[in-house]
Amino acid sequence: MTASQDTAPSRPFPHRHLLGIEGLTPDEIGLLLDQAEASVAQNRQVDKKRSDLRGLTQINLFFEESTRTRTSFELAGKRLGADVINMSVATSSIKKGETLIDTAMTLNAMNPDLLVVRHPHSGAVELLSQKVACAVINAGDGSHEHPTQALLDALTIRRRKGRLSGLLVAICGDILHSRVARSNIHLLNTMGARVRLVAPPTLLPASVERLGVEVHHDMRRGLADCDIVMMLRLQSERMHGAFVPSIREYFHFWGLDYDKLASARPDALIMHPGPMNRGVEIDSAVADDIDRSVIREQVEMGVAVRMACIEILTARLRHPERVS
């Protein structure tokens, strides 16, 4: 693993935005995870609030419905002392026909220090980032990337397993539409883990093997000897014939139950980015198994990771002297 927090020098993070995992180095990912470790401790104290970001403005701009991610970013910003404003699509002028770029320019004129953006279209957050002067965190763009989800998954794994390198991770389910899967594949590959994808061919994008992953259609074989089983959400509109024939058939072959889990390592951890469809991609008892499931821990790590990302991306505002 990279240097732990007490030996870490104040290395500047070289990127202005966090738009994706693809392209980050192991050191940069390590830096974000180390910083997040410190936030975990803070978040478990009675007094969770710091004032490091006092005076800074964070806008959460969500063009797509989200409760948990938006709340997680909101808590993260507030615990660091920033002023946090939420803008959702329902109240935004995008509904009135304003273009994404106009929205970006309008918000930019209000001098925020950080924009956290979620958008239903791949590449939209990057497009927006080109038009604003502040830092931008991608909170999920289309089927492209969701970098903070991959970071929180990595932090959860690292705390439980002590490392990422050398682990065998199975990512199962709707890979085709999943930004979580893409970000996780990039992160795990970068950090030296091995990645397997388990899904029917209709839920796998063409050429996915080019990401350096093993592809399995049979779940038991895919889970064999895995250290980590990551389940993905299957959207309800994809359950009834378009991509898979039915919920019943999907659960029978690709739903995680104890029977299929038995082929993974006995100490394999179960993860899910939420929100779960119990009985579709995951059996309820497995999801709630306190010995195996780290799903709730992922949510806790989410706040810590987002605090780390916010702190690191705003470091150049707060400590301009450290940045060359």
Added chain:
Amino acid sequence: MTAARTAYLGVRLLDPASGLDQTGALLTEGGVIADLGPGLFADGVPEGIDRVDGRDLALAPGLIDMHAHLREPGAEHQETLSSAGAAAAAGGITTLIATPNTMPVIDEVALVEFVARRGLESCAVRVLPMAAATKGLAGLEMTEMGLLAQAGAVAFTDGDRALADPRLMRRALAYASTFGLLLVQPVEEPALARDGMMNEGEIAMRLGLAGIPTVAETILVERDLRLVELTGGRWHAAHLSTAQAIDAVRQAKHRGLTISAGAAPANFALNETAVGEYRTFAKVKPPLRSEDDRQAVVAGLRDGTIDVISSGHAPQDADSKRLPFAQAAFGIVGLETMLPLALELWHNGSLPLLTLLKAMTCRPAEILGLAQGRLAIGAPADLVLLDLSVPWRIDERRFRSKSRNSPFGGRPVQGRAVRTIVAGRTVFDRTEEA
């Protein structure tokens, strides 16, 4: 009063139809070519004839662009017949074949006549309309193809939408064969391409964009070829982009089918990597494909499987492109870049010069039954005087087209039109440009 006469002297005469590639002279009289040859005016030019000194330049038939979206009527903020004409003339194009997917759709006799008349009034080059193959481009009912052809429609197409219903396609081919009319098919199976933004493959997968699979083109081409075989209809693939489909057309031609196909410069000058990080100027139909497919397009042009290079000119305003990739419009403007991008294939040794020019002159003329597109006595004096090798850089800010949506801005190229002549009259002269 005698017709105006102009002598083009000391030019490299390039006529793909006859294979002529020789230094000589050419005389136009009124709207037609009166004489040409290596010995013409060897003893000097008689009085009363205008002279154009063409030393170090080539004289070729004006280019015929078989597939251009000109946007008038209906989207005049993107392009008009006037702005398209200026762009075409600067690009060495003397005949534009206009697609019917305008607002309103060109699916009635009066509308064909309107486009033809507007072309005469406001466009510097010839405009020949294609008419819709189905009413309103809805893909349900055939248009009055016979009457539309009599009114001047040179071919029938649903523009950028394929005739998808196989039964309707069979009937359209069969009915059109009554009059020997040509159906121009944009070869993309719409259900397989639905929601697709770019070529299906690694780059689309990494960017999280839905792909347009190769097989969407292959399947429609193979299906149509069977229907052509069945009906004896005349069929032209608007633009081929995949090795598989090109191979299918190659095999069909070997079987003796009289079919033809086109390619757009984007599909031989770029591959899918041009999309880079969501570059919407590279969002186009057919999509930019893999490098193997790009090379197959070049090979198809070389062996004549692909008959025609056409611009696929698709003007889009800035607001249609300054959007997330999924929401941005498809299309690239092409009138002013078709010639230099095509010439790249000659400069880099991929294609002989006359083979290349054939695909933009006599071959489309032959397919459409036009008299222009050749250097021959009595043929229309539609000409382009070319500097084949001058190096320059494409600058989309200087386009005459109303739209600037080109991924080629900044690209270094060689060769361009110096003077463009339609019916004996100069419609573009680079020496008079600022």
